[in-house]
Amino acid sequence: MLGFGGLKLRSRCLLGFNFFQRHRVVTLETYGRNSGMLQEFGNALSFVLLAAILPPLILFIGKFFRPSFPHEGKLTTYECGELPEGSAYVMFNNRFYLVAIVFLVFDVEVALLFPVLLLFREAIDIGGNTAAQVFALAFAFLGVLFIGLVYEWKTGDIDWVRDAEDRRKHLETLEKAPQ
Amino acid sequence: MAVSDLFVAFCFLLGGAAAFFTAFHPNILYAAISLIGSLVAVAGLYGALGADFLAAAQLIIYVGGILIVILFAVMMSEDIYKRRFFEGAKKYFLPALAAAITFAGLVKITLSADWSGATKPDFEPTSRAMGWALVGPYALVFQYVVVVLLSGLIGAVIIARPALKMKKIDEDLERLGED
Amino acid sequence: MSLAEFLSGINQLLGTGIPMALFSILSAVIVLLLFAMPVGGFCTYLERKVAADFQERIGPNRVGPIGLLQFFADGIKMFLKEDSISKNADRWIYNFAPSLVMAGSFGAFAAVPFSAYIIGADLDIGVFYAMALGSLVSLGVLLGAWSSDNKWSLIGGMRGAAQIVSYEIPLGLSVLSIITVCGSMSLHQLVAQQAWPTPGGEGHFWNVFHNPFLFVNFFIYFTAALAECNRTPFDLPEAESELVSGFNTEFSGMRFGLYALSEFADVILFACIATAIFLGGWHVPFFNLQSLDIGLSVGELDLNPLVQSVLMIGVFLFKVSVLVFVVMWLRWTLPRLRVDQLMNLCWKYLIPISFFNLIGAAVWTWAFGGRSLLQLLGQVLGVS
Amino acid sequence: MAGLATYLPAYLIFALLLFSFGLIAALARRSAIGIFMGVELMLNGAALNFVAFQALRKGVIANDSWLHGHIFSLFIIVLAAIEAAVALAIVLRVFGSRQTIDADRADQLRG
Structure with missing residues (x-):
């Protein structure tokens, strides 16, 4: 059914007999045709929920053991000992926004390429020109976005702080300029 | 009461409450944080419906990409953060009325249809099938x-x-x- | 086959009617609480020992025989320290952020294949699931830093988020090249295909040696994973010398302990995933562990798979510890990168190189029908 | 409650709920980012609709084996991401020139 990809391993139970195979089909029939995948989701979900519950749980249990002497000095934010002036919600380097924009587009590209490149190996086994089609589609997709990256590079947008060459030129002109 | 019914009901509650706060919370940052809740709830529903690739794609693109961009934008315009204002019931009245009317009308239409022919979701892995769809039609x-x-x-x-x-x-x- | 199924096998054996859902939670508890957290804590002790060894000093040896209980003592100390939340911090988000970071780094342990029979959750989208949860970590870092109302933590948090976010792309591209070569996303199958190539068998040995493009991509994956966990030389977000302690400046007591623990869990997680997809999980050269047959059996249960599983877990964890040691080794040898070097490295070097490696890997698989370098050599020499 | 997970109208009503909250947020929010979040919610509601029909009504949509519903919602997610990138750029410019992204105050067309 999956050509090469479906490498079916004899999934024997660790203790060497196969009782639970039947057990699995009987109880979960009510929900989906073969809800083995749903069972795997359940496992993954229990991992995520357990990990999400842990910090508040630990912090809450700790509340009973932890000393709590709120003192004026302790509650102000740490600023190397001096009194913090102004709030921390202040503007900052706007290069971060460009990174966010370009990241978003390339992250979408990676996510879209996953299903297509997944088939590449199977397309080769199917033979004929399916492999050529999948290759052409996926790498046309990749190439077009690589043009985007080259455009960013050339216009110097992804340089974090004007690249070194610019700065050197800038410093030279500063020295030559009459004070 | 299969575990998945419980999970789906939990996702409905989490998603609904989070969407409510996204619409009505006076402070933009909390609206953005509650948007995370509704996006994760929708990703959970995709999992319960058997669309495993979509659940992961939603997490990667929405929660890992778009929300980072939204938080960057919110952090930039921090003046709104300090001005904790509720936009006034007057401003919310008309949109809320319009949305309530559309919601009630459409819910009545959905419930009036007969949904007898529904089938159970078959939990086949979808990423390969989506790949073939992306390469094919x-x-x-x-x-x-x-x-x-x-x-x-x-x-x-x-x-x-x-x-x-x-x-x-x-x-x-x-x-x-x-x- | 997931750990929960294996445990439910025992339930079947004993005949108790415990529902399947409890076993998935039990498997989560086992992997998280008995593997990830203790090993994460123990690594903090190991790191200090390794660092001490590099600097020719002894390192912690007071608590326990040779300091082995040091991490336990650290844990208790942090647990009992006061957790003072500054008054104009944003309490709600301040408490919500660590659980996001923890869910991101510990949740992905479900996809790690410890042995052929033991995997947290045998998802068909294993690697993609791990990347999806990785993106939660960057959100948690950003929110934690933002809500603690401290100039240093805000700058550290922004840098951390920008760094984790932008290094996700070379990570994704190198995983893409693995998927192009192996044709499957589920970690269980990715590892199964990396067995030693026997004439009939499916294996094409470790993906690192599959073709030169994947070899280079392994190092790109490793560098991007280092940047994802904020480890030196990319530990800009918590650069002690500049930003006091970066985004966790305001965290004290157990809250800081949780962030440090989830950072270490990230290191172990990326070492596990790198071992699974690049270094052939539990496969050993020259021999296929799954065909090992000792014939040891108790009553009518043959313990063969159990012995194989223990060996596989041993091999897997050995490779993971080698990678974690390299991460620690880098910490005390490489200087820290500046922000612009960090971003230039990612956007101008890692992404273009992994672009071309992806194309190269696809052409290689197409040309040789997915056979690896080793298989080709075997055919040329007529050996395998 | 039993069988809720395979009861299609439940998903449709939840998608409608998301859509209407998104509509309220888009219409009533003053800040540009609030409007954008409302649009995100509406898109999520629509995407969930597609997936619910694809998964629970095999006969109607998927007469053949292609996963049309899932593909549609994947493209919705992708295009929402691009929209977010452009939205951030616009918000940056508006904030650059007017120091606020208050949609009401940024309505004059002068540069």
């Missing part, structure tokens, strides 16, 4: 989306470029450039 759309991605990327960067000028060095260069 949706190949043109796949290439069209990459062109939209590229134009979006270049457009966003061109729009954002004036705002991303590094004030200090560029002014020096321009000032020195003239004389």
Whole structure:
């Protein structure tokens, strides 16, 4: 059914007999045709929920053991000992926004390429020109976005702080300029 | 009461409450945080419906990409954060009324239809099938989306470029450039 | 086959009617609480020992025989320290952020294949699931830093988020090249295909040696994973010398302990995933562990799979510890990168190289029908 | 409650709920980012609709084996991401020139 990809391993139970195979089909029939995948989701979900519950749980249990002497000095934010002036919600380097924009587009590209490149190996086994089609589609997709990256590079947008060459030129002109 | 019914009900509650706060919470940052709740709830529903690739794609693109961008934008415009204002019931009245009417009407229509023929979701792995769909009937759309991605990327960067000028060095260069 | 199924096998054996859902939670508890957290804590002790060894000093040896209980003592100390939340911090988000970071780094342990029979959750989208949860970590870092109302933590948090976010792309591209070569996303199958190539068998040995493009991609994956966990030389977000302690400046007591623990869990997680997809999980050269047959059996249960599983877990954890040691080794040898070097490295070097490696890997698989370098050599020499 | 997970109208009503909250947020929010979040919610509601029909009504949509519903919602997610990138760029420019992204105050067309 999956050509090469479906490498079916004899999934024997660790203790060497196969009782639970039947057990699995009987109880979960009510929900989906073969809800083995749903069972795997359940496992993954229990991992995520357990990990999400842990910090508040630990912090809450700790509340009973932890000393709590709120003192004026302790509650102000740490600023190397001096009194913090102004709030921390202040503007900052706007290069971060460009990174966010370009990241978003390339992250979408990676996510879209996953299903297509997944088939590449199977397309080769199917033979004929399916492999050529999948290759052409996926790498046309990749190439077009690589043009985007080259455009960013050339216009110097992804340089974090004007690249070194610019700065050197800038410093030279500063020295030559009459004070 | 299969575990998945419990999970789906929990996702409905979490998603609904989070969407409510996104719409009505006076402080934009909390609205953004509650948007995370509704997005994760929708990703959970995709999992319960057997769309495993979509659940992961939603987490990667929405929660890992778009929300980072939204939080960057919210952090930039921090003046709104300090002004904790509720936009006034008057401002919310008309949109809430319009949304309530559409919601009630459409819910009545959905419930009036007969949903007897529904089937159980078959929990086959979907990423391979989506790959074949992207390569097969949706190949043109796949290439069209990459062109939209590229134009979006270049457009966003061109729009954002004036705002991303590094004030200090560029002014020096321009000032020195003239004389 | 997931750990929960294996445990439900025992339930079947004993005949108790415990529902399947409890076993998935039990498997989560086992992997998280008995593997990830203790090993994460123990690594903090190991790191200090390794660091001490590099600097020719002894390192912690007071608590326990040779300091082995040091991490336990650290844990208790942090648990009992006061957790003072500054008054204009944003309490709600301040408490919500660590659980996001923890869910991101510990949740992905479900996808790690410890042995052929033991895997947290045998998802068909294993690697993609791990990347999806990785993106939660960057959100948690950003929110934690933002809500603690401290200039240093805000700058550290922004840097951390920008760094984690932008290094996700080379990570994704190198995983893409693995998927192009192996044709499957589920970690169980990715590892199964890396067995030693026997004439009939499916294996094409470790993906690192599959073709030169994947070899280079392994190092790109490793560098991007280092940047994802904020480890030196990319530990800009918590650069002690500049930003006091970066985004966790305001965290004290157990809250800081949780962030440090989830950072270490990230290191172990990326070492596990790198071992699974690049270094052939539990496969050993020259021999296929699954065909080992000792014939040891108790009553009518043959313990063969159990012995194989223990060996596989041993091999897997050995490779993971080698990678974690390299991460610690880098910490005390490489200087820290500046922000612009960090971003230039990602956007101008790692992404273009992994682009071309992806194309190269696809052409290689197409040309040789997915056979690896080793298989080709075997055919040329007529050996395998 | 039993069988809720395979009861299609439940998903449709939840999608409608998301859509209407998104509509309220888009219409009533003053800040540009608030409007954008409302649009995100509406898109999520629509995407969930597609997936619910694809998964629970095999006969109607998926007469053949292609996963049309899932593909549609994947493209919705992708295009929402591009929209977010352009939206951030616009918000940056508006904030650059007017120091606020209050949609009401940024309505004059002068530069």
